[in-house]
Every structure is written in C-alpha cells, then in structure tokens.
Amino acid sequence: MPLLSAAVLATVLALTGCAGGTEIQTGGEEDRFISGDGSATVFEAGDRVPVPEVGGTTFEGDELALADYEGRILVLNVWASWCGPCRAEQPVLDEVFAEYGGLGVDFLGVNIKDNETAALAYTENKGVEYPSLYDQPGEIPQAFRETVPPRAIPSTLVISPEGEIAARVIGPTTYGQLTGLLDPLVVEYGFGDPQERPRVSEQESAEPEDTEDADDADASDAPRTEADG
Template identity: 35%
Template sequence: MKTRPLLWTAACLLLASCHAGTGTAGSDEKSGPVPAAERRAAPDLAGDSLDGKPLRLSDYRGKVVVLNAWASYCGPCRAEVPELDAAQKHLAAKGVRFLGLDADSDTAGGRAFQRDHRLAYPSFSDPSGHQMLKFPRGSVPRGVPFTVVIDARGRMAHVHPGPVTEEELRDLVLPLTHA
C-alpha cells in the first residue's frame, strides 16, 4: 500500500507540468504579437528528432516556424493535435514550417504519441529538458503545451501558452508571411 502515495505524487507532478492555458505559467511575455523591434532571438535548438535524425532550428531560417511544445501525458496536448494538423496543412502553402518539442522523459512515449497522432512534422526529443532550458528565462511557459511562432529572421514573434487552435495560428502566422 506504500506505492499508492508514490503513484499519486507522480501523477500530480505530471499534471502540474501540463496546463490548460489559463495563464502564462511563469512566462514574462505579454500575450499577443511581439513588435518586430522587440523580438528576442529564438534559441538554436539542435539535437535529434524522435526519429533519431539530426534536427536544428537554424536550418529553417528564412521560413516562419511554428514550434509546438508537447508531452504524451498531456491531455490538452492531445486535444490540440487536430488543430495543429489543420493549420499545418493550410499554412504549408505559405512556406510555414512546423516543428515539435517533445517534453517526455521517455522517448518511447514521444515516438508513440507522434505515430498515434500522425504528426506530419519532426519533433525534437528532449527527455532531459536541455532544449527547453535554451529559451531565455521567463520567455516561455513552464508547462506544456505552448507554441512559439518564430519569424523568418529567427526571432520569437509570439508565445502562446496552452493549447492553440487553427484559427489562432492562422491569425498569428499569416501576418509574418507577408513581412
């Protein structure tokens, strides 16, 4: 019976890192687009994808990038997958690229999530959290999901805490494709 408190504690910790987007969960960023003159450079995330292939954010310079942080245990992350998929299909014609950032501590869970949800874009595997730590302190929420829209110059144009909809992504991304 001693395992029940341990399981309860583990479940609470997992859920605590997954938020429903009701606030910025520790982010200092204002909600809404960041004016071009005030944008911070996005960190150069580099590592392996969940498929084991090298992946580097700077390889996408010159393109608008939607970077979505997620975890397989996160209910809101699962709920937003159809929205991200629809947005990706619509925005790909505008040259927008999508990347994921898997916050799972177990890469097998991330690979299963990617396969089961048929994510059509690569995701960084970040079991140790090193990729997340590359973001400037307070620039992204502490919990997943969150989405960072990166302009063609590699700067963070918007940070969206919590789940995102296709309509929200279109509104955030389309102005950047004309800049």
C-alpha cells in the same frame, strides 16, 4: 504549514502568473507542469528577440537545429504524450501544418519529460507529419525561459524567418488563434496570400459526397443481370 523560501516563492508566482493555468502532475514533486489558458502574445518587429542556438535529435535520428529553419516561419510546439491539452490541440496543429506548408511555414515539435516509446506511438497513432525533437530533460524549454515558463505545456512559439520570436501561446492553441498569428508574418515576408490557402476542413467535407457520387456512378455503369430485373 512550512514557509517557502523567497526564491521558491518567486518561482511559483512567476510560473503561475505567466501561465495562468492549472497544474498537471505526472509523478513526483519535480514533475509538476502547468497548463496555461491559451493566451497569446504578439511581439512587434522591433521587440522580437533572437531564438537561442538550440537543436536536438528527432525520433527518426535526424539532427535538427532551429537555425536550419532560417528563411522560413517556424511553429515550435512543446508537448508530451501524457498531456491532455496537448492531445486536444493536436488536430489544430495538423490542420494548420497542412494548410500553411506552401506559405513558408514549417512545424517542429519538442517532446519533453516523456517516454520515447509512448511519444513515438503518439505521433504514429495521430498521424503527425512534421518532426519532433526528443528532449527528455526539457533543455530546449529551459533555453526559452525568458519568454515561456519551462514547465508550461503545451506551449507554442512562432519564430520569424530571421530567427526571432514573433509570438507565443502558453497553453493549447486554437485554429483561429494560430492562423491569426501566422497570417501577418506570411504577408510581412511575402510568402503569399493566406486567404487563398487550401482549407483542410473544406476538403474533408467534400470527400464523403465525392465518394458517394463515385459509388453511384459505379452502380449505374454496372451491367444489369436478369436478377436485377
């Protein structure tokens, strides 16, 4: 078995230790990615570091920079259409995005190492309503390498209105985890009471009943014919 150089070994150990997950192989040796276990880290106000000055172009051709979101809480999510854990967490991101938009929270995706056509089809098929930057080379994750391993996918950063990293998740996040990271920031910056936010799950569970009631009402109001008896 060939010996690894010290530099390569250090890199492998660092990625494995930070992500604590398994490899996702998408092609050649250079295309190996690590799926973390979804562990979260919260950075207290005095320990938060500023985000790098990065940005890019969305699938729609708009230029966006992280600085554009100052004054709002930003959830920055790194994903790819071929990434199974990314697909699994998408409903969570969509639900939290819908519930927290009125509480000072914005979402921005970063699509890396992907085919643009496949990535765009993914967002359209999933009905993703927030924008994503198309970053095929993965330059934005590289800019965050001091906080998140660049090859950890998916990964999520919660950025404060002051442009500082308040929390990170390496691996797929969950509804309870992500809302638990956002709620303290929403309160800290006075954006409202998270407990009073509209709940997507409650709205969806009410829809079938409302539809059925409406159908019954339509049927009862319809004129009767001789065939109806």
